[in-house]
Amino acid sequence: xxxxxxxxxxxxxxxxxxxxxxxxxxxxxxxxxxxxxxxxxxxxxxxxxxxxxxxxxxxxxxxxxxxxxxxxxxxxxxxxxxxxxxxxxxxxxxxxxxxxxxxxxxxxxxxxxxxxxxxxxxxxxxxxxxxxxxxxxxxxxxxxxxxxxxxxxxxxxxxxxxxxxxxxxxxxxxxxxxxxxxxxxxxxxxxxxxxxxxxxxxxxxxxxxxxxxxxxxxxxxxxxxxxxxxxxxxxxxxxxxxxxxxxxxxxxxxxxxxxxxxxxxxxxxxxxxxxxxxxxxxxxxxxxxxxxxxxxxxxxxxxxxxxxxxxxxxxxxxxxxxxxxxxxxxxxxxxxxxxxxxxxxxxxxxxxxxxxxxxxxxxxxxxxxxxxxxxxxxxxxxx
Numbered sequence: 001x002x003x004x005x006x007x008x009x010x011x012x013x014x015x016x017x018x019x020x021x022x023x024x025x026x027x028x029x030x031x032x033x034x035x036x037x038x039x040x041x042x043x044x045x046x047x048x049x050x051x052x053x054x055x056x057x058x059x060x061x062x063x064x065x066x067x068x069x070x071x072x073x074x075x076x077x078x079x080x081x082x083x084x085x086x087x088x089x090x091x092x093x094x095x096x097x098x099x100x101x102x103x104x105x106x107x108x109x110x111x112x113x114x115x116x117x118x119x120x121x122x123x124x125x126x127x128x129x130x131x132x133x134x135x136x137x138x139x140x141x142x143x144x145x146x147x148x149x150x151x152x153x154x155x156x157x158x159x160x161x162x163x164x165x166x167x168x169x170x171x172x173x174x175x176x177x178x179x180x181x182x183x184x185x186x187x188x189x190x191x192x193x194x195x196x197x198x199x200x201x202x203x204x205x206x207x208x209x210x211x212x213x214x215x216x217x218x219x220x221x222x223x224x225x226x227x228x229x230x231x232x233x234x235x236x237x238x239x240x241x242x243x244x245x246x247x248x249x250x251x252x253x254x255x256x257x258x259x260x261x262x263x264x265x266x267x268x269x270x271x272x273x274x275x276x277x278x279x280x281x282x283x284x285x286x287x288x289x290x291x292x293x294x295x296x297x298x299x300x301x302x303x304x305x306x307x308x309x310x311x312x313x314x315x316x317x318x319x320x321x322x323x324x325x326x327x328x329x330x331x332x333x334x335x336x337x338x339x340x341x342x343x344x345x346x347x348x349x350x351x352x353x354x355x356x357x358x359x360x361x362x363x364x365x366x367x368x369x370x371x372x373x374x375x376x377x378x379x380x381x382x383x
Contacts, residue, residue: 003115003156010152011145025150030142034135035102042099063107064091066196069203070113077117077164114160179210218254220267223293223353230354232293244357246285246364248275251293256304265307268292269314287320289360293353295326305338312343321364323348323356 013019020026043049064087071082094106116126137145173181183206190199223232224241232249235241243249250271256264268290276287308322315322322344327335332349335341341349350356 002159003119006152006156007145007148011148014149015147019149020147027145027148027150027153030138030145032138032142034138037100038102039100059105060091060095062197062200063095063105064088065200067091067107069200074113074117074164077166114164115156117164118160179206182206212259215254215257216259217263218252218260220264220271221251221253222271223249223251225354225357230352232353232357244361246288247291247357247360248272248287248289249291249293249353249357251296253296255299256297256307257299257301258303261303261307265311268311272315272318272320288364289321289323290315291323291325291353291356291360293325294328294331297331298328300331300334302338305334305340308335309338309340309343312340321348321360323350323360325350325353325356 014024014026020028046052068082068084068087071087075082091107095103098104098106112130116130119126170181170184173184183203186202186206187199190202221234221236222243224235224238224243225232226238226241233241234251235243248271250268252264254260272287272290279285279287312322324344327349332341335344347359348356350359
């Protein structure tokens with residue numbers, strides 16, 4: 001009742017004081033009646049058809065993205081699921097039918113969704129009731145809205161928006177993931193100070209940038225051996241994990257593509273330089289072998305195989321052996337086809353990191369055995 005009372009009170013007040021003559025923006029004249037059919041006015045052979053087609057594709061994508069984004073936001077708020085394919089079909093069907101009845105481009109407007117939510121609507125039946133109410137209003141009540149001030153309509157939308165802002169969710173995003181928080185705040189500011197398109201562009205841009213950074217700058221971590229175990233874990237996470245003397249165990253946490261192969265080569269060499277500096281400072285046994293845990297490497301391209309080849313040649317100059325642990329079948333196939341497998345040596349391919357370390361200790365004459373059985377994998381029979 002509050003929005004309805006605001007519209008009535010605002011319209012009456014503007015009418016009594018002649019506010020439209022004193023600079024108060026009002027809705028003004030509204031054409032009475034329902035939109036006429038427009039199916040006969042569609043000209044598919046017009047010289048402007050291609051312009052309309054390009055415009056339709058762009059507006060369709062924006063409307064679809066806006067509707068699905070808003071739908072998922074309210075779905076999270078109300079704990080239900082939104083099927084993106086069904087949303088796409090619904091938007092397309094509405095706009096095809098609407099184009100034959102002089103309708104405006106149909107999407108999932110945030111303002112109407114917020115007003116419905118604030119009014120307590122629970123099911124899509126509220127849209128049917130709203131459609132009947134709008135039809136009756138257009139047919140009989142449009143002259144009454146001539147003096148309705150625009151500020152009242154803005155106040156209705158803003159008051160509805162305030163009710164769906166979740167401050168606790170923003171605080172949780174800040175605590176869990178700073179980039180997700182930036183996406184949230186950037187989208188909000190883009191919508192508030194611009195429009196839906198700007199907000200969506202900011203969200204998509206930051207998300208794509210995050211993906212590109214993750215691909216181009218993958219993580220490489222040093223693994224250490226857990227006490228009284230053959231398991232290897234991250235040394236920055238498990239303080240009890242210890243480095244194996246004479247060995248450097250590194251884990252690569254992403255596929256190896258052209259976008260990150262150069263970075264990975266430089267990063268691995270930097271890890272080796274840091275390890276050698278630490279060994280010299282502590283007077284320990286020199287570095288003899290580098291073990292790469294390939295368990296998280298789902299795929300590799302030609303640039304990736306070239307990176308391993310260059311890494312092998314660089315380590316040979318320093319008399320350091322390289323070993324690969326837990327490579328997948330696709331990795332093995334591409335290494336074999338690119339002849340990198342022959343360069344590294346089939347005997348330096350292992351199922352686990354512990355097996356690779358044990359074999360390196362035995363053949364590079366470093367440290368003492370770890371009590372692990374040696375396992376050399378044949379790439380032709382590896383699955």
